[in-house]
Amino acid sequence: MRLVASDIDGTILGHDGKISDRTIRAFHACRDAGVELVFVTGRPPRWLYPLQEQLGHSGTVICSNGAVVWDLEADRLVSAKTLDIATVLEARRIIKDLRPSARFAVETLAGFHLESGFVENESSELLAEFTPAPLADTLTDDDAVVKFLAIVREGTADEFLAEVRPAVGHLASVTHSAPTVAMLELARPGLNKAVTLAGYAAALGIDAADVVAFGDMPNDIEMLRWAGHGYAMASGHPDAISAAGQQAPHFDDDGVAQVLEARLAALGAPLS
Structure with missing residues (x-):
């Protein structure tokens, strides 16, 4: 050891x-x-x-x-090791087509971007620190995305993963770690x-x-x-x-x- x-x-x-x-x-x-x-x-x-x-x-x-x-x-x-913005937005489009209720956020080297509805509790500290807005409006070419997040309120994370991974596997690696929330975590392929x-x-x-x-x-x-x-x-x-x-x-x-x-x-x- x-x-x-x-x-x-x-x-x-x-x-x-x-x-x-x-x-x-x-x-x-x-x-x-x-x-x-x-x-x-x-x-x-x-x-x-x-x-x-x-x-x-x-x-x-x-x-x-x-x-x-x-x-x-x-x-x-x-x-x-980062994801480019075009890849993030394309993965977002595919997931949104699969699950119209999905909401999204990204973790960058400089901070956090989230869309409206990603956080269910409107009194969350996240909403005090970060203002929800469409990712396409807030992300720029200078943003280095290290994690792309997708969340739904129905079903389990395992079910969400089984649906999404085959559809976006060519764009990103997909996993999950939240025990009680159907939230997926996407990163550079193979990472x-x-x-x-x-x-x-x-x-x-x-x-x-x-x-x-x-x-x-x-x-x-x-x-x-x-x-x-x-x-x-x-x-x-x-x-x-x-x-x-x-x-x-x-x-x-x-x-x-x-x-x-x-x-x-x-x-x-x-x-x-």
């Missing part, structure tokens, strides 16, 4: 926005043992504060499902967490066989398959569980911490 790569939401971070003390201790013990830590998330860089405030993490974070590599200590962009994580590990001279990865949702599937030791949370999505080679205990039972504690013990490393 030379590198631990972990998803954040639903894997180490709960709905209450907290990382458990046990999990924090396990990550600190990994760091003390010389194990590299990298967090691999669907979140954009502006939402990484739990890692800083609760874990004291100051290293690299792979954000936006692999589209962005962010240096947390320097608070700067390391690299990005996923595993692609960027593999590049990061290679730059450190670390093979997949020496990587332990944790995740819980479909956007983690490729990463869990790539890692030599991929653990899906027992509380995770069935597709993630079936894709992973191994299973970590339920999130509520500090599953990530349990696995790390056992692996550190096998290495003879002390737990902090």
Whole structure:
């Protein structure tokens, strides 16, 4: 175990926005043992504060499902893989034809654009910070899109994914990670967490066989398959569980911490 790569939401971070003390201790013990830590998330860089405030993490974070590599200590962009505006608008057209009720948003390197209806709660903080408007009106050629989002209020995310992925797969990769919302996340074709994580590990001279990865949702599937030791949370999505080679205990039972504690013990490393 030379590198631990972990998803954040639903894997180490709960709905209450907290990382458990046990999990924090396990990550600190990994760091003390010389194990590299990298967090691999669907979140954009502006939402990484739990890692800083609760874990004291100051290293690299792979954000936006692999589209962005962010240096947390320097608070700067390391690299990005983006979608061009024409592709975003064409994917939007196709999805809108399939699901007229769909609403859309994009995450760019500079901020967030959303259309009217994307956020259901009109009192949302998002609407206080960002003004809804058609993407075709607000996006410019200077906008570097790292994630394109589509949401519907009916059906499940799995159903929405099964309908949309075949129709736009030539334009973008499609996945989802929201457990209770039918929202899809689109990025550059062929891009996923595993692609960027593999590049990061290679730059450190670390093979997949020496990587332990944790995740819980479909956007983690490729990463869990790539890692030599991929653990899906027992509380995770069935597709993630079936894709992973191994299973970590339920999130509520500090599953990530349990696995790390056992692996550190096998290495003879002390737990902090």
